[in-house]
Amino acid sequence: MGGAGMAGSGGGGGGGGGVTGVVGGVGHGGSGGIEAVPRPSFRAFVDELLKAPPAAMNAHRAPQTLLCGFGEMPYDFVGRFERLTDDAAALARIGAPPGVTFPTQAEIGFPPSGAAAVAGDY
Numbered sequence: 001m002g003g004a005g006m007a008g009s010g011g012g013g014g015g016g017g018g019v020t021g022v023v024g025g026v027g028h029g030g031s032g033g034i035e036a037v038p039r040p041s042f043r044a045f046v047d048e049l050l051k052a053p054p055a056a057m058n059a060h061r062a063p064q065t066l067l068c069g070f071g072e073m074p075y076d077f078v079g080r081f082e083r084l085t086d087d088a089a090a091l092a093r094i095g096a097p098p099g100v101t102f103p104t105q106a107e108i109g110f111p112p113s114g115a116a117a118v119a120g121d122y
Helices: 042-049 081-095 115-121
Strands: 003-007 026-028 034-036 075-080
Touching: 075 081
Parallel strands: 003 075
Antiparallel strands: 026 034
């Protein structure tokens, strides 16, 4: 069996990738405190991200194909974050020992993000 990967929607983070002027949110004032920085529109944020060549993007923003070793590892399963539960179960059937399952969100204590409620806005 080859490698397996989970493709999904990577979120933003701060800094890097040539978008320091748009990625703001918080900035460091001269006194060492944090001061508010105006946030760009989502469209402006994405447009600025797309200006950087993929190879120059930080790991949070770069295309996952640059990060997961395509061409270096023979993948035989590629899952999607949006189908994590189903894809993890399928992956477990391929190579996990009997009885091993992917933990649920409740089992790992990871609270819901509420992203599904606003996904339509984007």
